Amino acid sequence: MAPDWLSQVLLPWVLAGVMMTMGLNLTKIDIVQTCRHPRRLVIGTSLQILALPLLAWGLVALLPLSPPAAAGLLLVSLVPGGATSNMFSYLVQGDLALSVSLTAIAAVLAPFTLPLVMGWHLEFLTLSSAGLSLPYWPTVGKLLLVTLAPVLAGMLLRQLLGTSILIWILPKIKVLTGMAMIGVVITLWLSHAQRLPSLLSIETLAVLLLCVLSMTLGHQAARRLRLPDASVRAITVEVGVQNAGVAMMVAFALLQQPNIGLVPLLYGLLMNVPVFIWMFTCQWRDSQRTVARRYS
Template identity: 75%
Template sequence: MSAAWLSQVALPWVLASVMMAMGLSLTGADFARTWRHPRRVLLGTGLQMLALPLLAWALVLLLPLPPLAAAGLLLVALVPGGATSNMFSYLVQGDLALSVTLTAIAAVLAPFTLPLVMGWNLALLDLASGGLSLPYWQTVGQLLMVTLLPVLAGMLLRQALPAPWLTVVLPGVKGFTGAAMVAVVVALFASHAERLPSLVSLETLAVLLLCLSSMLLGHGVARRLRLPHDSVRAITVEVGVQNAGVAMMVAFVLLQQPAIGLVPLLYGLLMNVPVFLWMFACLWRDRHPASAIADRR
């Protein structure tokens, strides 16, 4: 199985199927319920779309990353969250409706914002002068095809399917698409193993710092604004967990730059380290509420 086939064919199709499965999980009631508290939605969206790219730039300026690796890190900060962030919100007993809403809003905005901002990033990194570019409308069209349109198709299919069928089909579809995405990522790792940075490298440090600092940012701002406990957890996950699959597709398929795609590939694996540590900390605090109250004092 060639690396080109995996990145050019398998990745976009599997990514679209994952987004469609997410659409099957959505209803209009999810959004209506969340928009009763618009401040939470605006905060989460602002942190995702504005604060996270600035945080990535701070890391690029702080760490002496090679230009293509820096481009990969900035690309990760521009992609929307995905089904993975919704899964983590569910596992930590966060506000799942808020998590899904933030993911859906990012999926609507990212096809239009990502190619524009990434074009600026390439120019600022002096990569555009070398002929590296991201055609705006072509990128918008391809991102719509693998993110927003599959989500809408999933929502329409949910309306068409009888409720008993949905309860039978949905778990299987979500399990199959999730397993397929994991399989593609693992296969990409294997096919690019020789070119991937080592686990002791600036790229690894940058990826871990981006995930950890973005989670701390989301958690800190949400707590400072005294949002409900479950909303704090949802915003923490949504700001900290990015859809590495979309970033890989942009790098491998649209930019035709595997060197840029290696950082999102690394992120797809390593982001699980801080996320799982935080998830276990949340579960421990839930089981020991007295200790958590004492810690806050």
């Protein structure tokens, strides 16, 4: 079992650092640009908050998952995105301002919605009858400390720092927090290696299906609603890439149930596979379009 200090102390601090980094990237221009197109915000937020948990429930109903694994999958669907989704939006040339704004909105809502909805999930899975519960207000307070508060602190710090200092320090903070998060995930993976499902398991299938189907849902919904291509790409990433660190913190530190945390841990590693495939597909299409324009 992973040491208590890793899951209950280090993970929340590293997670707060990642969220603060996201706040450092959020500018007034981002807010103004996205507020000019509220329809895009409503679509992206609705897909994240409403459609994604319903998709997770569909997978739970279809696949023979154990109650802890099902709870872990549902937990993943309730957490906000994070710096990772913003990074992927940038790499696929998506609307970065929209991506960061959607993540910020989810970070505001998640501390209040996650403990309430997760409590319902635990009741439906009959896990609450076994004494497993998520106290609402204590959970809200802890989630605020590792999600919303660091985002706001990052935004404030951005205003206090000069442009030259920010340009110099921001890339270093991104690398530091990114490496720290990767280190925590790898350490948790090694600590729970004997208890993790094999790569050829129903849990792996559930994780990959959640990521692929949620990306497909976001992409198709945004396209059918005729959003710009950059917005389509940003929404695809935001709906498909969840902050596994928040889900792991809730499972390991708040619920103190490593069995529930194994699926979010698996998701944190395997979600990169479909996302990277889609990213390279986007880059290939962009290069083909560039070539076509050049010779047209």
